[in-house]
Amino acid sequence: DAGITQSPRHKVTETGTPVTLRCHQTENHRYMYWYRQDPGHGLRLIHYSYGVKDTDKGEVSDGYSVSRSKTEDFLLTLESATSSQTSVYFCAISDRAGGPGNEQFFGPGTRLTVL
Amino acid sequence: QQQVKQSPQSLIVQKGGISIINCAYENTAFDYFPWYQQFPGKGPALLIAIRPDVSEKKEGRFTISFNKSAKQFSLHIMDSQPGDSATYFCAALFTGAGSYQLTFGKGTKLSVIP
Numbered sequence: 001d002a003g004i005t006q007s008p009r010h011k012v013t014e015t016g017t018p019v020t021l022r023c024h025q026t027e028n029h030r031y032m033y034w035y036r037q038d039p040g041h042g043l044r045l046i047h048y049s050y051g052v053k054d055t056d057k058g059e060v061s062d063g064y065s066v067s068r069s070k071t072e073d074f075l076l077t078l079e080s081a082t083s084s085q086t087s088v089y090f091c092a093i094s095d096r097a098g099g100p101g102n103e104q105f106f107g108p109g110t111r112l113t114v115l
Numbered sequence: 116q117q118q119v120k121q122s123p124q125s126l127i128v129q130k131g132g133i134s135i136i137n138c139a140y141e142n143t144a145f146d147y148f149p150w151y152q153q154f155p156g157k158g159p160a161l162l163i164a165i166r167p168d169v170s171e172k173k174e175g176r177f178t179i180s181f182n183k184s185a186k187q188f189s190l191h192i193m194d195s196q197p198g199d200s201a202t203y204f205c206a207a208l209f210t211g212a213g214s215y216q217l218t219f220g221k222g223t224k225l226s227v228i229p
Contacts, residue, residue, distance in 0.1 A: 042219040043204065108156075109158055
């Protein structure tokens with residue numbers, strides 16, 4: 001998985017609790033992304049980062065925040081988890097902005113269940 | 116608003132047959148179209164990609180056909196094998212300055228039966 005680790009790999013939590021997912025890369029890639037994957041919806045971008053402390057919203061950012069204090073780490077936080085945030089979360093990285101030769105490499109995913 | 120529509124949702128093909136997955140897009144600014152392959156429990160991985168200035172790209176048993184006027188593109192898997200059983204996602208991207216967002220189709224689950 002291209003030097004990308006995600007932690008935890010599985011998590012079960014209760015509604016209303018805060019949750020933080022971590023993505024760690026060893027590739028020194030500038031761009032990092034958080035996606036969620038749900039049946040019938042494919043992959044949808046939550047937030048992305050184009051450098052340390054530089055982040056922006058994606059398609060489905062409501063209820064999520066991110067932080068990137070180091071090149072190698074990108075954190076996704078659910079401030080108050082809801083059942084609608086039950087999903088599989090994928091982190092991705094790319095060396096440059098997406099396009100030919102600058103593919104996004106995906107991590108192994110985190111399965112989050114909110115009860 | 117779904118900008119990339121993918122069909123079918125699922126596909127069953129006999130070993131040795133041809134698998135065909137179709138995608139249509141709406142935004143004419145898209146200029147890069149990758150396909151991703153995902154096995155159960157794994158993250159998606161880039162399979163093959165095309166730019167709209169070519170009508171076809173082939174890599175081994177995998178071919179992308181692109182129809183710019185119809186705003187459609189498709190993945191053909193020739194001589195399909197059980198090891199090709201996976202979920203396939205088409206995607207689209209505008210590679211202009213400041214753009215980072217891949218827009219994915221909803222995915223096609225392919226099952227190749229022996």
